[in-house]
Amino acid sequence: MTASPSEPYDLVVVGAGSAGLAGAVTAAELGLSVALLDSTTQSGGQFYRHPAPALGAVRPEALHHDWSAFSDLRRRLAASTVTHLTGHHVWSVVRESGESGAAAGETGETWAVHAITGADGTEEQPVRITARALLLATGAYERQLPFPGWTLPGVVGAGGAQAMLKSGLVLPGRRIVVAGSGPLLLAVASSLAAAGARVPAVVEAAGYLRYARSPRALVTNPAKAAEALVHGAALLRHRVRVLPGSAVTEVHGTDRVEAVTVSRLDGDWTPVPGTGRRIACDALAVGHGLVPQIELATAVGCATRALPDGTLGLALDDLQETSVAGLWAAGETGGVGGAELARTEGELAGRAIAARLRGRRADPDPGRGVGPGRVGELRRRRDRMRAFADVMSAAHAPGPGWPAWLEDETDVCRCEEVTAGRVREAVTELGARDARTVKLLTRAGMGWCQGRMCGTAVACLAARGGTPEPPAERRPFAVPVPLATLAALDERATEQNL
């Protein structure tokens, strides 16, 4: 079913990764008119990134496991009535009253979704799309903790290295150290090694034994253990050493990476003196976990929950609805848990939204716990995988000692070139106690990335060894919007209900 230009869609889905695709095709198959928007030119999100057709990859599936799940979603998308709008960067969502009378959702309101178009937003065509319900499936971005040398050419994000390989079929170097924390490192290292890079080491700051503290989550998620074994076997085959309880504490090189220093860490992630040793390499792929990308939701007041690794995810009810009625979320926006969990939540949200708009209950018998049928099955699966995601998040939470890696000259905010020394000065001499005050005093977090890169580091330094406050993730614009686009909005905005 397709909405007419004067009518809102039943549902707009933002994000065409695992969660958004599953939500969009499920809702369309249940009879809703659906628009699916994504800033990129292809569907699949981060996990199913694949080469552009022009690169002529013969086997795009070679770098993925579980490709069949994506093929299935892609086939269902092609067969559906979903309006798939690529190159649409959504910068704001606004709840409006249902003046048109067409908004028959329970809240009687519509959502206006504002986007700019183009592969990188440079076409700057403002687009406004309305819908009775909204599903946010905007995924996550990488968390970075700085260290001396992290801004040298040749240092890339761990997920960024994976993205370069999956979408561009290129490697960031020939001899690549993979470092940071989180299960993504194993996946990245095995992909890089399989693609022909020499990976001298995977340097993991946490200890994998922390998973053993939650045997129930391990036993009930055997697929996760199997995935770890597959990566472990690949790393053995390629003779990649895994160094748990260690971190890259310095990068060496003049024009680009030539080597890294790897130090042992104590339980707090403080480097143990005298343990540093150099490993030669020409690239470093580094990341310290992922941060849910939730700005669109927090800008309209959605409640958040603190996750065990110190980040914030959206607080969701049992059927994926946020604290704001009519706005649902799925996938990494509720906490990082992988592509299968994202698919499950996307389908659950799609079913819940279809039921709400049809005036029916998604779960006919909520009083009995998980309810019968497909919805009950999805909820059980979601709860099982969420429990594992929380264990994973706790196991890789940064320890309070990591700022000991920093020298006063180390850039913490790379956009505004604010050093650790200046942030420390703002805290110890000017009395800043949170990232926001540090930002006002030093400009840390005011640059192009709006604190996505340095937010965690600044919050930790401001907390002075105490528990850092998670960054508020409240930004009026989810992506950069040219001023001219905003100024011309009233006159030029096009109602694009195709």
Ligand SMILES: Cc1cc2nc3c(=O)[nH]c(=O)nc-3n(C[C@H](O)[C@H](O)[C@H](O)COP(=O)(O)OP(=O)(O)OC[C@H]3O[C@@H](n4cnc5c(N)ncnc54)[C@H](O)[C@@H]3O)c2cc1C
């Ligand atoms: C850089 C990176 C690399 C990763 N690599 C791997 C990996 O190799 N293996 C693995 O197991 N897991 C990987 N992950 C984790 C993986 O992304 C998730 O497990 C899975 O993709 C979650 O699915 P999702 O649908 O929630 O989010 P995603 O797959 O991230 O999809 C989110 C989609 O939303 C779109 N989007 C976001 N904001 C906007 C906006 N404002 N307007 C329009 N569109 C928007 C994005 O373009 C994206 O397509 C990676 C994560 C990141 C951040």
